[in-house]
Amino acid sequence: MTCPPELDPTRLLTPRAREVLAAARVVLEREGWQTLTMRTLADELGIAAPSLYKHFASKDALRTQLIALALKEFGEAVRPVSTVATLVRHYRDVAAANPQLYRLATSGTLDREALPPGLEEWSGSPFFEATGDPHRAQALWAAVHGMVVLELDGRFPTGTAPEATWRELVAHFS
Amino acid sequence: MTCPPELDPTRLLTPRAREVLAAARVVLEREGWQTLTMRTLADELGIAAPSLYKHFASKDALRTQLIALALKEFGEAVRPVSTVATLVRHYRDVAAANPQLYRLATSGTLDREALPPGLEEWSGSPFFEATGDPHRAQALWAAVHGMVVLELDGRFPTGTAPEATWRELVAHFS
DNA sequence: GTCTATACAAAGATAGAC
């Protein structure tokens, strides 16, 4: 399920900028955002760090593009929407497959001005489609997000969240 | 409701180290962990930055102490335990009153070796007491945590989470 | 679009005197 073309955040980038973005994603998943530096990113591409500024004005501009890319991909990954259980399953899986990108996109403040209008809403709407109610949708989204981040951070005693805990959560919202 | 003395993380600190810790907490809430530097902390205390190293071996050691302090205080703030609704209410309130400390204590990996043994479990046990089941407890904790962090980051469309969303969540676990 | 050279700032931490 692809997102509408007008919401695609990469549509205004040059081909080379897209390559830089793809490399940034690789480095991000390998090292995390804090340790992704313009130098390590340049190394990944085999170029010198100052060259990156021909494609992105700053590290923060790069961050915004990565977040937008994440909203697009995560929104696509959970579609089409069927049941709550399936939605939760897909959400978990895409977060687990892209842990650093998930973190980057979902924590800290979001510069909404810099995103394609409608992308954030499109990304979250599956929760409304699955629950049929805005407040149920928000509560489910928050609950799943909480499980995901605690799991990514190894905060459950066993490391990962027990399957029984996931079942418990899904059951409450089904 | 105070925590057992053997779980109190400050019991081994010198009086002066406790003052440093208290100042660190003030600076943390004012500026966030990333922008709390040894220099800004020293300024808050009216001393020079290198002096801090007489009390804490590193910035990371200070972080560990802050986290331990948070687990103690948050655990105290939600006790005694009665209903799920009341627990959630207290949890929200203490997180909202100490947003930066809450973030610091609940995100990123946790160095369990450095905490007083049993403190983390004691901090989380109210959720078990309120639900009577370990998996329900984990699911409730994760759900509330998700709501809190999304709210702190301004991720809900309205900024804060609607009360109706909180009610929805509590209802599912009551 | 890439390079080299460099500016500029900030942060964590140590040494040694008082």
Added chain:
DNA sequence: GTCTATCTTTGTATAGAC
């Protein structure tokens, strides 16, 4: 317990040539 002086590293970003 605090100071001054300093080291070392790191990171973002700019200038200007090719």
